[in-house]
Amino acid sequence: MHQAYTHRVYLVRIVLPMSLGSSSGPASGPLLGASGLRKAFGSTPALDGADFALSPGEVVAVMGPSGSGKSTLLHCLAGIVRPDAGTITYDGNDVTAMNDARRSALRRRDFGFVFQFGQLVPELTCAENVALPLRLDGVRRKDADRAALHWLERLEVDSVARRRPDQISGGQGQRVAVARALVTAPRVVFADEPTGALDSLSGELVMRLFTEAARDTGAAVVLVTHETRVAAYSDREITVRDGRSRDFTLAPAGAR
Amino acid sequence: MSIGHTLLGLLESGPRHGYDLKRAFDEKFGHDRPLHYGQVYSTMSRLLKNGLVEVDGVEAGGGPERKRYAITEAGITDVEAWLKQPEKPEPYLQSTLYTKVVLALLTGRSAGDLLDTQRAEHLRLMRILTDRKRRGDLSDQLICDHALFHLEADLRWLELTAARLDQLATEVRA
Amino acid sequence: MTRRLRELALGAKFAFTGGREGWIRTLLTALGVGLGVALLFAAASIPHVNQASSARGDARVPAASGGKKAFERTDSSVLFDMVGTEYRGESIGGLMLRPEGKHPAVPPGLGALPGPGEMAASPALRDLLDSPKGELLRQRLPYKVTASIGDAGLLDPTELFFYAGSSTLTEASGAARTNAFGGEVEKLPLNPVLVALTVVACVVLLLPVIIFIATAVRFGGERRDKRLAALRLVGADTGMTRWIAAGEALAGSALGLLVGTALFLFGRELVGGVRFWSFAAFPADFTPAPALAALVLLAVPLAAVVVTLFTMRSVAVEPLGVVRATKPRRRRVWWRLLLPAAGVAVLALSPRAGVDQGVTDPNLVAIGAILTLTGIATLLPWLVEAAVARLRGGPVAWQLAVRRLQLGGGTASRAVAGITVAVAGAISLQMMTTGIHADFVRTTDQDPSRAQVDVTANFPSGERAQRMIHDFRATKGVQAVIGTVETYATRPGAYTGDQIRPTTSLTVGDCATLAELARVGSCRDGDTFVVHPADDKRLSAWVDQAARPGEAVNLDTTSDYDSSAEPLLWTLPRSARQVLSRPDPMGEHRYGIFATPGAVDVTKLPSAETKAMIKVDRAVPDAAEYVRNTAAVIDPAMHVRTIDNVERDKQYASVQSGLRTGAIATMLLIALSLLVSQIEQLRERRRLLSVLVAFGTRRSSLALSVLWQTAVPVVLGVVLAVAGGTALGVALLDMVGKEVTDWWLFLPLAGTGTVTVLVVTLLSLPPLWRLMRPDGLRTE
Structure with a gap:
């Protein structure tokens, strides 16, 4: 379905970020949806009938106590883990029915990822780390490097482009990781505790730059966090408790 | 904190004398400030006037007048609405919230939902503050951060309470 | 001192109490060290294997009379004849025995001599005869197998050997007499060049094993370092952590010694019945030389401690974690170059040795080889670092691999050092073996397109010789037979001690046969010729001294030194023509008196030798075996030899096959x-x-990156190995006074190294797939 995305189109999307968020309407249903997700590791159930819906360009926080299954929900939604039961649809396609290669391609082209500890490849420089997802998808080195630099600037870490991950601070590392997640102009970015290892000031900065960049490019964000101050950067939150998800978000102010 | 709603909630489990109501209130919520009798009777007469309670019977005998109050349908609806309505996030909210949680537990309503709704309300405000902070200058940021940290503290309390609901339920119902 | 011991003991304790991870690590080390130790034990057993096998060989030779006096016929005397044969490239030893009394001598491994028509066979021969593959051989050895030869009577468990009983063997038919078994097989002193070769081979094969043991000691080091960091947190200093680590390694290697001993004992039973090229031995033969075994037992744990202490120097274990190579130390090149240079110098300056003369000092050879090869091993990390530092660009998989090597190339090159040393050593050995090849392999002038099998029999009668020719013509797969009967012809008359009696040979064959051997021109039965060797005037003159047309020659040479015997005189007809020889199918020039059967009655010749050159049809499989079968019917003692272009010296062949097994x-x-x-x-x-x-x-991107990550150091290692190995090879060849005959010998070895990398990558893919599952995201 996404073979149509040529590399050229990618670069256009990178260089001229379009705001998909503003143009997307609720008419066509959720971009990413899940219902009745169940997943058990051994005999321990991690998800027990969780539902989820994400509209284009929306930032959704997934909250819940530790061990509630929020990371598992993210892994299922991103096609990293196959749920035991339930369906996941992305852009009208059944993700659970895809084979590994198609899910990988999906992750490569349409999704981006930010993890708690950055998980930058330690041997590569920051710029190379950011360029990596594009290079994995076959983009020419020069183009990938240019796009990487653009995103490093956007996340205000272009000064460390030539350094390796062990030579920069945790906050800088997370911003490089965000740049890496956004460089492919993904439609959904999955972030698992992106500020979990940072102090509140660096965490705030990461979240501010992250959500602003995501909103500008129209990327939807699934943000797993247990910190309310981080969740406050979202449009809406769902709570996962004992493997079930619930949405308590109130209507925006004024409806009361 | 709304004493009227609290007393109404206490009546939901069955008719009580004014004297009983004061004792139950003090036992469960009045750790720092016990209720005066006068406060009970003035509140009850307001509730009577609004049709939220009715007099179930009068017990004559030694001592002061002993009326037995019972909650009306309108009273139950009023309690319900009160519990469902999240509190406006502001400082020193916990006594009200605590009262609500205990009453929800006592009346068999979902205390978890109550807390989650309140969380959502807190988060809504945090979102507004975060947005304002993002757009504002440094002084805006500092002011917003102050509020945000207070809200965050409340939220932590909400989360902690949510995690201990089962324990609280057995204690309250004991 | 006691403090150090206490730390070692603490480390040893950790090796066994470190939880599951600790156990796995210790087990891995023990297995690795065990494998190495087992190989070292096997190497230490080689002297005993050789000695035991040759002792059994000595014990079964029929005792020689020693001196002139022949054995008397007694109650215990036995007549014997060597009746060994060859079957599809395998040689089969055999003795035909005929007891002359009631209590005959019995060779070791037998309870009694086999009766007439019976035989005792080695288990391997028995299996071969019982299998469908042995069908043709059964026709050749038609005896009934009544007994198995015991281990005491065999060189090794895979030897093909038999004793056949006979009631017809006589001294007249070529048999000899003995009255006991046990003597000494004549042993040539091992050629000095071969000594040098063997020494280098030992170094080349054992050095990688030692490197492997050193690597095995470090298995799981990363996880151990984390535990050491925890120890630092509770107050251990850097020195203590090193010794504790050494203690862990010591425990692992000690367990490895046990594992190695078990593997060795188990392995020798397993290897007992298997033949590796020409090498096989009984399990009991694998007994390590005590001194060498003791050396292994002492050196391995010691090496474990030293290696650990040494490697821990580049690891800074801090209380909050491990910092590897605090500051990537600049590797210096000069001392790394010094080692191989010194090695080559030692070889270049040590005394020369030839194949047939002179001595090589094995110690110098060993020192030179060890210095060169360890030099190569130490040069590799520097080379990898230097080469990788300059690499830029390329596809993602390549980039990932290169960057990983730039940061942690040391680990990779350490693992590859073994391959480098092995390949370098193998290259130098190959060069050496090939360089001295010519000395041990005779390239014969034989022309296999004309004939492939050569049969020789010392027949007492020309009549049976003719029958032999006749029989071979009727054998399946035989296209043509060139058959001649040969005997000596001497000039009659009395000669004193220092005069040499003119002697030549008489070759009898039909016209077609003689035409194959000399340019006879027209020929009819009854013709005779005097054949001169082409291009040798001196020898031609010598022929003419005995072969004088019209004069007599003596055809029973016994009478020349035994005055009681009558000479058998035959007159060379005056019509004998003088012609020149031409090379026969064996590549030999034959000369002397040539006669057709009509000219001389071969049935009268008392000690004629019959030679048959048999041309077989290559399209008929086993044609040579049919020829051998026919030969065996005529006489089991007949020599049958297939003509190959090269004929290998046995000593050389066994060194080379041992080399291959070890490599x-x-x-x-x-x-x-x-x-x-x-x-x-x-x-x-x-x-x-x-x-x-x-x-x-x-997945392919990651797999490729894993491949590059291994391949880059291996390719560099192989390049280094080619350079170093060639240099070592040149030095070694120069030492034995030989020229390099082939500069491209490294190709197959470099290829082997490359294949190893591919195989390793392939084998590491399943774990990679397993690790690529998302479980890794689930922690924390």
Whole structure:
């Protein structure tokens, strides 16, 4: 379905970020949806009938106590883990029915990822780390490097482009990781505790730059966090408790 | 904190004398400030006037007048609405919230939902503050951060309470 | 001192109480060290294997009379004849025995002599005869197998050997008499060049094993370092952590010694019945020389401690974690170059040795080879670092691999050092063996397109010789037979001691046959010729001294030194023509008196030798075996030899086959250690792999990166090995006074190294797939 995305189109999307968020309407249903997700590791159930819906360009926080299954929900939604039961649809396609290669391609082209500890490849420089997802998808080195630099600037870490991950601070590392997640102009970015290892000031900065960049490019964000101050950067939150998800978000102010 | 709603909630489990109501209130919520009798009777007469309670019977005998109050349908609806309505996030909210949680537990309503709704309300405000902070200058940021940290503290309390609901339920119902 | 001992003991305790991880690490080390130790034990057993086998060989030779006096016929005397044969390239030893009394001598491994028509066979021969593959051989050895030869009577468990009983053997038919078994097989002193070769071979094969043991000691080091960091947190100083680590390694290697001993004992039973090229031995023969075994038992744990202490120097274990190579130390090149240079110098300056003369000092050879090869091993990390530092660009997989090597090339090159040394050593050995090849392999002038099988029999009668020719013509697969009957012809008359009696040969064959041997021109039965060797005037004159047309020659040479015997005189007809020889199918020039059967009655010749050159049809499989079968019917003692272009010296062949066996074992070992360190590295990076998978990285990209990561150091290692190995080879050849005959010998070896990498990568893919599952994301 996404073979149509040529590399050229990618670069256009990178260089001229379009705001998909503003143009997307609720008419066509959720971009990413899940219902009745169940997943058990051994005999321990991690998800027990969780539902989820994400509209284009929306930032959704997934909250819940530790061990509630929020990371598992993210892994299922991103096609990293196959749920035991339930369906996941992305852009009208059944993700659970895809084979590994198609899910990988999906992750490569349409999704981006930010993890708690950055998980930058330690041997590569920051710029190379950011360029990596594009290079994995076959983009020419020069183009990938240019796009990487653009995103490093956007996340205000272009000064460390030539350094390796062990030579920069945790906050800088997370911003490089965000740049890496956004460089492919993904439609959904999955972030698992992106500020979990940072102090509140660096965490705030990461979240501010992250959500602003995501909103500008129209990327939807699934943000797993247990910190309310981080969740406050979202449009809406769902709570996962004992493997079930619930949405308590109130209507925006004024409806009361 | 709304004493009227609290007393109404206490009546939901069955008719009580004014004297009983004061004792139950003090036992469960009045750790720092016990209720005066006068406060009970003035509140009850307001509730009577609004049709939220009715007099179930009068017990004559030694001592002061002993009326037995019972909650009306309108009273139950009023309690319900009160519990469902999240509190406006502001400082020193916990006594009200605590009262609500205990009453929800006592009346068999979902205390978890109550807390989650309140969380959502807190988060809504945090979102507004975060947005304002993002757009504002440094002084805006500092002011917003102050509020945000207070809200965050409340939220932590909400989360902690949510995690201990089962324990609280057995204690309250004991 | 006692403090150090206490720390060692503490480390040893950790080796066994470190939980599951600790156990796995200790077990891995023990297995690795065990494998190495088993190989070292096997190497230490070689002297005993040789000695035991040759002792059994000595014990079964029929005792020689020693001196002139022949054995008397007694109650215990036995007549014997060597009746060994060859079957599809395998040689089969055999004795035909005929007891002359009631209590005959019995060779070792037999309870009694086989009766007439019976035989005692070695178990291997028995199996061959019983299998469908042995069908043709059964026709040749039609005896009934009534007994098996015991281990005491065999060189090795796979030897093909038999004793056949006979009631017709006589001294007249070529048999000899003995009255006991046990003597001494004539042994040539091992050629000095071969000594040098063997010494180098030992160094080349054992050095990688030692490197492997050193690597095995470090298995799982990364996880151990984390535990050491925890010890630092509770107050251990750097020195203590080093000694504790050494203690762990010591415990692992001690367990490895046990594992190695068990593997060795188990392995020798397993290897007992298997033949590796020309090498096989009984399990009991594998007994390590006590001194060497003791050396292994002492040196391995000591090496474990030293290696650990040494490597811990580059690891800074801090209380909050491990910092590897605090500041990537600049590797210096000069001392790394010094080692191989010194090695080559030692070889270049040591005394020369020739194949047939002179002595080589094995110690100098060993020192030179060890210095050169260890030099290569130490040069590799520097080379990898220097080469990789300059690499830029390329596809993602390549980039990932290169960057990983730039940061942690040391680990990779350490694992590859083994391969480098093995390949370098093998190259120098190959060059050496090929360089001295010519001395041990006679390239004969034989022309296999004309004839392929050569049968010789010392027949007492020309009549049976003719029958032999006749029989071969009727044998399946035989296209033509060139058959001649040959005997000596001497000039009659009395000669004193210092005069040489003119002697030549008489060759009898039909016209077609003689035409194959000399340019006879027209020929009819009854013709005779005097054949001169082409291009040798001196020899032609010597022929003419005996072969004088019209004069008599003596055809029974016994009378020349035994005055009681009558000479058999035959007159060379005056019509004998003088012609020139031409090379026969064996590549030999034959000369002397040639006669057709009509001219001389071969049935009268008392000691004629019959030679048959048989041309077989290559399209008929086993044609040579049919010829041998026919020969065996005529006489089991007949010599049958297939004519190949080359004929290998047996000593040389066994050194070379031993080399191949060892090289393969070494390569396997190195591949194993590469695999272990590869998987270890992957496990360490489990979480990163999971993240890359989350990003949608293709499996092929990661697999390729793993491949490059191994391939780059291996390619560099192989390049270094080619350079170093060639240099060592040149030095060694120069030492034995030989020229380099082939500069391209490294190709197959370099190829083997490359294949090893591919195999290792392939084997590390399943664990990679398993690690690429998202489980790695689930922690924390």
